[in-house]
Amino acid sequence: MSMVAAFYSNKSILITGATGFLGKVLMEKLFRTSPQLKVIYILIRPKAGQTLQERVFQILNSKLFEKVKEICPNVHEKIRPISADLNQSDLAISKEDMQELLSGTNIVFHCAATVRFDAHLREAVQLNVIATQKLLLMASQMSKLEAFIHISTAFSNCNLKRIDEVIYPCPVEPRKIIDSMEWLDDAIIDEITPKLIGDRPNTYTYTKALGEMVIHQESGNLNVAIIRPSIVGASWQEPFPGWIDNINGPSGLIIASGKGFLRSLRATPMAIADVIPVDTVVNLTIAVGWYTAVHRPKSTLIYHSTSGNLNPCLWHDMGLKVLAAFEKIPFERAFRRPYVDFTTNNFTTQYWNAVSHWAPAIIYDFYLRLTGRKPRMLKLMNRLLRTISMLEYFINHSWEWSTNNTEMLLSELSPEDQRVILLPLCRPSHANHWLEYIENYVLGIKKYLLKEDLAGIPKAKEHLRRLRNIHYLFNTALFLIVWRLLIARSQTARNVWFLIMSFCYKFLSYFRASSALKV
Ligand SMILES: CCCCCCCCCCCCCCCCCC(=O)SCCNC(=O)CCNC(=O)[C@H](O)C(C)(C)COP(=O)(O)OP(=O)(O)OC[C@H]1O[C@@H](n2cnc3c(N)ncnc32)[C@H](O)[C@@H]1OP(=O)(O)O
Numbered sequence: 001m002s003m004v005a006a007f008y009s010n011k012s013i014l015i016t017g018a019t020g021f022l023g024k025v026l027m028e029k030l031f032r033t034s035p036q037l038k039v040i041y042i043l044i045r046p047k048a049g050q051t052l053q054e055r056v057f058q059i060l061n062s063k064l065f066e067k068v069k070e071i072c073p074n075v076h077e078k079i080r081p082i083s084a085d086l087n088q089s090d091l092a093i094s095k096e097d098m099q100e101l102l103s104g105t106n107i108v109f110h111c112a113a114t115v116r117f118d119a120h121l122r123e124a125v126q127l128n129v130i131a132t133q134k135l136l137l138m139a140s141q142m143s144k145l146e147a148f149i150h151i152s153t154a155f156s157n158c159n160l161k162r163i164d165e166v167i168y169p170c171p172v173e174p175r176k177i178i179d180s181m182e183w184l185d186d187a188i189i190d191e192i193t194p195k196l197i198g199d200r201p202n203t204y205t206y207t208k209a210l211g212e213m214v215i216h217q218e219s220g221n222l223n224v225a226i227i228r229p230s231i232v233g234a235s236w237q238e239p240f241p242g243w244i245d246n247i248n249g250p251s252g253l254i255i256a257s258g259k260g261f262l263r264s265l266r267a268t269p270m271a272i273a274d275v276i277p278v279d280t281v282v283n284l285t286i287a288v289g290w291y292t293a294v295h296r297p298k299s300t301l302i303y304h305s306t307s308g309n310l311n312p313c314l315w316h317d318m319g320l321k322v323l324a325a326f327e328k329i330p331f332e333r334a335f336r337r338p339y340v341d342f343t344t345n346n347f348t349t350q351y352w353n354a355v356s357h358w359a360p361a362i363i364y365d366f367y368l369r370l371t372g373r374k375p376r377m378l379k380l381m382n383r384l385l386r387t388i389s390m391l392e393y394f395i396n397h398s399w400e401w402s403t404n405n406t407e408m409l410l411s412e413l414s415p416e417d418q419r420v421i422l423l424p425l426c427r428p429s430h431a432n433h434w435l436e437y438i439e440n441y442v443l444g445i446k447k448y449l450l451k452e453d454l455a456g457i458p459k460a461k462e463h464l465r466r467l468r469n470i471h472y473l474f475n476t477a478l479f480l481i482v483w484r485l486l487i488a489r490s491q492t493a494r495n496v497w498f499l500i501m502s503f504c505y506k507f508l509s510y511f512r513a514s515s516a517l518k519v
Pocket residue numbers: 115116117118153154155230231232247248249250251252253254256257318319320322323340380383384386387390391394395
């Protein structure tokens with residue numbers, strides 16, 4: 001067994017956000033590589049009419065946990081769901097549960113957050129700042145605690161171009177923001193939000209930066225580390241390639257382009273697409289847990305989990321790779337053939353939105369109305385464009401993240417751990433792995449998100465061929481109509497038309513004469 005995996009044997013681990021994308025993969029990997037661990041406490045709230053047990057049952061019965069159930073058949077006995085709501089000021093944990101957590105926990109992984117870019121500042125502060133503060137307080141009372149690992153984001157300081165593994169001060173102290181949320185009403189908060197977030201694009205990145213500051217100021221003697229992943233994508237290899245279960249980040253846009261809704265996107269083609277596979281982030285997180293507990297660094301270390309500095313892939317190349325993957329793995333019932341143009345200024349963006357997004361949506365809604373159905377495409381298109389407007393910032397900027405602490409940690413690992421942790425995608429020598437990764441990503445989206453059967457691929461390809469023919473037919477018809485109208489109204493257009501016709505006629509006559517001579 002590897003050194004890191006052995007460390008987690010007999011440990012009691014507390015994970016927040018274990019029902020989320022990253023949390024689930026973290027829990028899976030811990031059980032798979034350290035089946036001897038004692039217990040994983042998960043802070044979880046009842047949701048969508050499901051009890052805690054039903055939520056845990058659903059996770060354990062998902063495809064993600066198939067391997068774990070083979071390796072650790074009693075995994076269900078090792079998960080201890082604790083009812084909690086991080087939106088509540090006391091986290092809504094019962095006294096008995098709190099007692100158990102305080103006396104038993106060895107390692108805390110704090111993953112829970114609101115990752116919505118449009119979250120109201122009050123909600124984002126509650127989850128990303130106050131809940132972090134409360135958890136720190138709780139952690140400080142844990143008698144056996146060895147490490148507290150906080151998941152932040154590489155974009156918490158996205159207002160800077162070069163970002164080091166340090167905590168940057170915020171203009172307004174987190175404590176002042178927390179206090180003000182108690183007495184300011186929503187209208188005033190709405191008014192001051194743009195001033196507070198300053199040159200950050202949303203409340204998410206702002207409150208994640210405040211969360212880091214809280215860790216820095218209030219962790220006291222705790223052994224704390226912060227991990228900053230960039231754009232977390234589908235898994236690279238573990239537990240199997242392409243696992244993904246939410247539409248955040250690139251996944252939603254990959255679906256929208258594969259289904260033919262998204263046809264143009266305002267993006268900087270030469271900006272770096274800093275996507276990092278979820279298993280790469282989780283492996284680093286587990287290694288950081290071990291290092292922080294065993295080596296007890298004197299100060300809080302920050303680890304960047306990014307790909308751009310070691311193995312950069314540009315948005316332009318990523319777009320081409322995604323489109324190439326659709327050729328092999330098309331999605332079913334596409335609205336139009338997948339094709340995405342990158343636009344670079346306001347005018348072309350608005351133009352292509354009108355031509356490629358709104359016009360087809362209006363035509364399709366008209367067709368739905370004619371056939372007695374409810375129009376829906378324009379609404380869907382407007383939602384997609386709203387989503388894109390929120391993601392645009394991240395596809396139009398490049399950042400440089402230093403990774404000294406991450407590199408230092410990797411060099412501290414045993415050869416066995418390095419084999420497991422140093423996933424190839426973020427190493428410089430494996431640039432060509434991006435194509436393989438993107439193909440698996442698209443396949444994963446098709447299988448696990450869209451729940452489409454792979455047996456339907458030939459039919460999906462046939463559907464795309466039909467769409468291509470309709471596209472050619474439509475363009476030819478449109479050209480002829482426009483041209484007919486033009487030559488009916490303009491003498492110049494008529495002259496050009498006759499010139500082209502006579503040139504074609506001469507060319508054909510010459511061609512026929514020269515073929516006759518050869519015979
Ligand atoms: C060939 C070219 C291909 C190129 C690929 C290019 C990819 C570029 C990707 C750039 C990603 C940049 C991400 C940056 C991540 C920063 C990292 C982090 O720390 S942050 C961690 C990451 N955090 C995030 O990524 C959070 C981003 N997301 C949000 O903040 C919110 O979803 C929202 C505000 C955008 C929409 O809110 P709201 O409308 O109130 O409500 P809902 O949320 O309930 O969804 C409603 C509808 O929107 C739909 N939909 C949702 N997401 C996407 C999507 N990504 N996309 C498309 N569609 C999306 C959804 O399907 C639904 O449709 P329907 O069922 O109604 O038909």
